[in-house]
Amino acid sequence: MSLKFNYNVPTKIVFGKGSLDKLAKLKLPGKKALIVTGGTSTTRLGYIDRIKAHLDAREIGYEVYSKVQPNPTNVNVDEGAEIIKNTGCDFIIGIGGGSSIDSAKAMSMVASNEGKCWDFFTGVSKSKNKAIPVVAIPTTAGTGTEADQWFVITNETLNQKIGWGGDKFFPALSIVDPDLMMSVPPKYTAYQGFDAMFHSIEGYIAKTANPVTDLYALKAIELIGSNLPEAVKNGGNEDARAAVAMASTLSGMVEAISSTTSEHAMEHSLSAFHPELIHGAGLIMISVAYHSHFAPAVPERYIAMAKALGNENASDPMDFVSALKKLIDDCGVSDLKMSDFGIKESDFDELAENAMATGFSMLKADRAALSKEDIIKIYSESYK
Ligand SMILES: [Fe+2]
DSSP, rough: OOOOOOOOOOEEEEEEETTGGGGGGGOOSEEEEEEEOOSHHHHHHTHHHHHHHHHHHHTTTEEEEEEOOSOBHHHHHHHHHHHHHHTTTTTTEEEEEEHHHHHHHHHHHHHTSSSHHHHHHSSOOOOOOOOEEEEESSSSSOOOGGGGSSEEETTTTTTTEEEEEEEGGGGGEEEEOOGGGOOOOHHOOOOOOOOHHHHHHHHHTTTTTHHHHHHHHHHHHHHHHHHHHHHOTTOOHHHHHHHHHHHHHHHHHHHSSSSSOOOHHHHHHHHHOOSOOHHHHHHHHHHHHHHHGGGHHHHHHHHHHHTTTTOOOOSSSSHHHHHHHOOOOTTOOOTGGGGGGGOOOHHEEEHHHHHHHHHHHHHHHHHSSOOHHHHHHHHHHOOO
């Protein structure tokens, strides 16, 4: 095998307990920030006030946009971009879950060019100009958006949830402080942790995997496997929280260089039609059927992932699926049901069409072609 790879993750990442307060000295990419957040927990827990205090002390101005929804919408992005244009903000701080950081990246694109958010997704508008720099401060461990160039935005009118991005949308600076994640409730800790793990699993089985992403992906899978159950059961365990946060950031780098696969395309379709379905929960629901389908396509990679999940004697690709089921059980999320979110079996045809149309770039990363019938079969096998 000839070794070849490209690697480009140009984000300065400051990782570790207490790192939020490094805002006191870290070089920031502008003089006036738009602080973008979902506005409930980040405000209640005092994170926004802490950021404001650091900015005040450094005489850096700011505005606040705090209406980002859990599945951020093109409307959120357009509102934030308007504030940037009207108030002279020259950088953006996205603080919160992936939704806030993804919105910050999308606002960076819209505010630095002409056009409304969705015009860029349909190709009517082009992102030609230099992006407005983004500082990412994740308060959840899952999306990895602090270490990649992608953002996912939902158009609720069209029932479309689409990933977008480009190298200029890597955050300029990401502050990953596990202290900010300590109060995430158990269920959400599990959903987000699985999202992180699926970024690495998919990046590892994708055609786009390379020797560097393989290292990061297997390490992230191992960290999630050995720490997520503890982070779910005992959210106050700082070491478990930090390990899961590190897995999320590593998985972001995997997404940056490799790719997610059709598993993410299939989930985006579910949560595009059912915005109340949390992304990580949607992934968990389809994951056992999905990986049972793909395990024979890349057996040696599934065996390596089973080993990363702690089965040192793994010899069969389906050993990975068994380990995945056990981890889902150990994290207390094996009772998720599509029917609880209003999804019907009669929807599968339309959901599969949507996954193929909006997620075509992820389907292209699959090592074995996935047909519409295959997608419907995976949805059906996952249904309960
Ligand atoms: Fe994801």
